[in-house]
Amino acid sequence: MEKHELTPNEIKGVDLVVKSLMKKYNFIIGWEPDETYMNYDYTLYINLKVDYDMVSDYFGIRIRPTIKKGLKEKDPYWWGSNLYSPTAALDEPNGYNGGYELKKKMNNLSGFLYKELPPQLQRTYVSHTGEVDYPTTLTINGFNIY
Numbered sequence: 001m002e003k004h005e006l007t008p009n010e011i012k013g014v015d016l017v018v019k020s021l022m023k024k025y026n027f028i029i030g031w032e033p034d035e036t037y038m039n040y041d042y043t044l045y046i047n048l049k050v051d052y053d054m055v056s057d058y059f060g061i062r063i064r065p066t067i068k069k070g071l072k073e074k075d076p077y078w079w080g081s082n083l084y085s086p087t088a089a090l091d092e093p094n095g096y097n098g099g100y101e102l103k104k105k106m107n108n109l110s111g112f113l114y115k116e117l118p119p120q121l122q123r124t125y126v127s128h129t130g131e132v133d134y135p136t137t138l139t140i141n142g143f144n145i146y
């Protein structure tokens with residue numbers, strides 16, 4: 001399959017899904033395609049941009065002090081860095097899996113919403129026979145913290 005950038009309509013489709021997520025999760029401030037998104041035909045991987053102070057408030061768990069300092073100073077090591085789980089930089093208790101569970105819920109909701117979009121707002125791929133366009137799956141890969 002020929003790799004291509006997201007079209008304006010595909011961007012609009014993801015924008016609509018992310019805006020819906022923002023209504024439910026107030027810590028989301030935007031999104032961007034994952035840097036490897038063009039490597040995959042069947043899945044569109046995105047990263048959500050999140051306000052990490054609001055993530056901390058949402059979960060009721062403080063940000064680890066060294067990370068909090070780095071974010072406050074906009075240290076490029078932390079500012080905008082990508083985390084697999086929304087709680088990865090919080091001072092989580094041992095065995096805590098709230099971030100994993102939330103990411104799973106967010107992926108289920110975003111996947112459902114994406115499938116409900118009009119076809120012209122979805123990214124597609126051509127079947128191996130070249131006969132049919134199928135919509136890709138939208139997947140939240142990570143969380144960029146700000």
